[in-house]
Amino acid sequence: MILIHCPYCDEKRAELEFAYAGQAHIARPLDPSALSDEEWETYLFIRNNPRGRHHERWRHIHGCGRFFNAVRDTVTDKFETTYKAGEPRK
Amino acid sequence: MSELLARIEPTPTVPFAGNGVTVTSAPPMARFSLRARKAADLEKLLGVSVPQKIGTMQSGVMCLGPDEWLMLAPDGTKIADGAGLSLAVTEVSDRNVAILLEGPRAASVLAAGCALDFDHFEVGRATRTIFETVEIIVVREAAERFHVEVWRSFAPWLWTAFVTVAAE
């Protein structure tokens, strides 16, 4: 079983306590009505699909309940690091 | 209608005992979900210090998350609503029931469906986690005594799972 380090609980917990929540560091546009349809589409739907390092959001849903960010390798499924929401991209 | 659908008691009142473990339904108690950005506000409300390390419990209050606590108290306890303080108090006494596991095999019964490392889960720890697919809160009250909070509607299933493992 994969263990994931929750940056809030500050311990490694079983993967089944966590939920994946999509790509990380996607900022909601401050003024959505100023965006073209294409820009809005990009914000809503267009995501990276890397082979390798991926920045993604996870939630410790059956633990502290918090969303946080992680860097995971999509080939090996290894978590390189996790860090609190709001901290700069690692 | 089946007996299960009509049953009012969520868990059996007759405890299971054997194979080094007892499984007991805890008596009713008061429960409060407490949300606050600052623990200090909560301490002002309750008049006691509350734990600030996630996953620990003191004086009946457990810290479940960075801004979330759960308080257990004797049945019928009332607390102030926190008006004027930056916090939210919600009474959830009837949302959960608790099942108690006691005895030398208590940890191994829990470990049958829960991935926590009970060799390193010290007395005084309290955390939300998952048993098979059911969300629970585990409190280690003593080396061989666990208090397990579970949502009421999941309790009959969890009881059956505990007793099945305990009987093996």
Ligand SMILES: [Zn+2]
């Ligand atoms: Zn956590």
